[in-house]
Amino acid sequence: MNVHGRDLYYFTSVAEELSFTRAAERLFVSQPALSKQIRMLEKQLGVVLFERDRRTVRLTAVGEALLPHARAVLAAWQAAEAAVEEAKTAERCTLVIGMSTSPGRGLLPALRARLVSRHPEAQPVLRQVNWVDASAGLADGSSDVAFVWLPLPDDDRYQYAVVAREPRLVALPDGHPLAARAASDPEGKVDFTDLLEEPFLALPPEAGPLRDYWLALDARDGRQPRIGGVVASAEETHEAVASGQGVALLATGNAPLVVRDEVIAVPVRGISPSQLAVAACQDDKRTLVLAYLAAAREVGATTC
Amino acid sequence: MNVHGRDLYYFTSVAEELSFTRAAERLFVSQPALSKQIRMLEKQLGVVLFERDRRTVRLTAVGEALLPHARAVLAAWQAAEAAVEEAKTAERCTLVIGMSTSPGRGLLPALRARLVSRHPEAQPVLRQVNWVDASAGLADGSSDVAFVWLPLPDDDRYQYAVVAREPRLVALPDGHPLAARAASDPEGKVDFTDLLEEPFLALPPEAGPLRDYWLALDARDGRQPRIGGVVASAEETHEAVASGQGVALLATGNAPLVVRDEVIAVPVRGISPSQLAVAACQDDKRTLVLAYLAAAREVGATTC
C-alpha cells in the first residue's frame, strides 16, 4: 500500500501518451518531474515499466501487466471520493431536531415548512431524547437543534428562540382534594402555596436546574419540596400521579400526554409560566441550524 | 487520485483499532505521526473521519462511508502489486531465442534440455528473425540469445559460443553447367574460382558484413561480384535460384530449406567453412542467458 495515487495517475498518463513530454503537459507538471516520478515508481516496484528508446517510449511486459490494475486502483479511489462527497452533502443537509416530548402546538410542521421553503435540500430528522437531558441532545452533539425548556443550564453555551410561553399546570389524581378546590375556584386554578406540602414527582438528579425548575424551587422560598418519586418520561409521570405517589408540574402543551384516565391537570397561580424554546449550540454557525433558529424566531413572534 | 496508499492504510488501521495509540504501534509509527497523517487526510478530503472524544475514538458517518472504499482501494493495489510480481518473475524466467532459420542439427532440443535441467523454471521461447538482421534480434533487444553466423558485425558487443562449423555449399539450378562439373569431380565439389563470374544472390545492403560474408568477398581478391538479385529468406532464395537469377552460397545446415524441385547444392572448394554460434549481448549477465551460452559451449565442444 506504499504508493501515491498520483504516481499511478502519472503512470497511466505516460502509458496512454507514450511520451513523457506530452503526458507532462497534460498533467500540468514539468517533464523532468514526471520522469523522476516514474523512475521513483519503477525503483519502488523494482521493475522497469517503460522502455525509453531515445526517440520512442513503450511499455515493457511488466508495465503492460500493471496498467489495467493501476486503472482499477484509480477507479476504486474515485469511487471512494464520490462516496465521501455524497456522505458529506448528506451530512450537511441533515438537521437532527432533538426533543424530549413532542413540542406539539403545530410547531414542527410550521418550522419544517419554513426551513424547506428556504433550503429545499434540507432533511430534518426528529430525535426523541430522554427528559433527563435538559439540552435534548445539544450538549453531547447528538442533536443539531432542539426543543428545550427554559431556563437552560449553562445558558451562555446556547443560542435560542422562545416559541411558546404558557402557564404551568399541576397534574393531580382526579380524586385529589385540590381537584375539588380548583373546581370551585372562579378561574379554575389552584394556588401554588396549597401545593407546598404535597409530595412532588421529580426528574432524576442528573437533570440539574431543569429538575429544580419543574419543582418550582424559586417559588418555595428555600424550603425543600417533598419528593414522592422520580420520573423521566410522560408515561412514568402518568403512572406515578395516577397511583398517588405525588403531583407534578406540567407545561400546558405536555398536558395531553399525561392527562387521561384518572389524572387531571389544573392551572397553578403564583408560578412563572413555562417557556419552550428552540436552541442550538452558541458557536454553531451552520446554515441549516441558523435557518431553523430564524424560523423559530418568526413563529415565536406570532405565538407569544 | 491525490492520496497516498499509506494514508488509507493508516485510516483503516485506526478505524479497526478505534485507538490512535494502538493503531500506531501496530503500524510501527509514533502516535503523533499517525494523528498528523489522519488530520492531513481529513483536511485533504475536507471532512472529519473520526470523532475524538478525549477518551474514545469513533468513526463519523463520513468515515463509515469511506471505510469499505478505502479497503477496496487497498485490495486493488495489492492485486496490482501481485500482478507486477508475477510479470517480473515471468520475465525473469523467459528466454527469447532468436534465429534466422531453424538451426537444425538437433541443436535446439539439446540446448533446451541442458537449460531446463539446470533451471527448471526457464521458459525458452523461439523467435524467427529476418535474415537481414545478422544479430537475430540481439541488437534491438528483441532476443535474449540468438543463433548467428560468424563473423558478426560489431564483434566486441557480443559474447558467443560456436556450435557448428561446416563447409559452405552453392545452390544451383539443376541444369546449370557447374552441376555437371561437380558430378564429375572426384569429391563432388566445385572450385570457387569457377563461380567468380556467376551472378550471385545477395542479402539486402542493410545486412552489412553478413552480406559480404555470403558473397565470399574475402575470396575474391577485391573484385566485385555480379549481383543477380536480392533475397532475405530461404523461400526467396529457392525461387530466385530456380528461376535462374543467380546462385547463392549456403550453410550446409540450411541446404534442406533451399534444395528441392529444380535446385541442388554442391560443396565449394576454396572458401572458409561457415560457423554457427549462439550469441548474447556482451554485457548481459542474466542467469538464464549465461546458462544457455554455457550449454552451447558444451554442445559445441562435442559437435565441432
Next chain:
DNA sequence: CCGTTGTGATAGCCATGAGTTATGAACGTC
C-alpha cells in the same frame, strides 16, 4: 483527595519527497 496511568493533541526538529528551472546528449529533419 491527590498521584498515577493512559489517551490524543501540540511543538520543534530534520530527512526526504516532489516540484521547479537550466542544461546536456542523442537523434531526425530541413
Next chain:
DNA sequence: GACGTTCATAACTCATGGCTATCACAACGG
C-alpha cells in the same frame, strides 16, 4: 550542419512525513 524534439541530469526550493518531548485531560486507585 544548424535546428528542433525528446528524455535524462543537476541544483535548488519548499512542503511533507517522520521523530522526540511535552501538554492537557479523564479515569483509577490508594
